[in-house]
Amino acid sequence: ERALGRAPMKDVFQRSAIDAAKAQELSYDGYSEIRQRRDRLFGLWAAEQLGRDGMAAEGYAADIVAENFDNSGDIYMLHRVRTDLRHAGIAVTMPDILTQLSRAEVAARKEAFQPM
Secondary structure, three states, rough: OOHHHHOHHHHHHHHHHHHHHHHHOOOOOOHHHHHHHHHHHHHHHHHHHHOOOOHHHHHHHHHHHHHHHHHHOHHHHHHHHHHHHHHHOOOOOHHHHHHHHHHHHHHHHHOOOOOO
């Protein structure tokens, strides 16, 4: 095949596998960035409900991002926010919380795809 000026099929398949792996990694990185943005926005919403602003709100949002990252799942983050809100005497349902998480995801995706 080299005599014909073409790469051997083995090389083509290896390049395709490498390209696919790179695309998957970039896709994961993009998803991870959006997820972190979403979690931060969600954390800022929860902080606002708790009466926090400025650095206190940013700190709370950072804790929420870390909660989701450390425990690898939305359920832990959602439980944390729900518990924090309940302890503060704020009546909020899980559907309300999930609605806010969805809104944060939409906003995070918009932010991620805005031209700089």
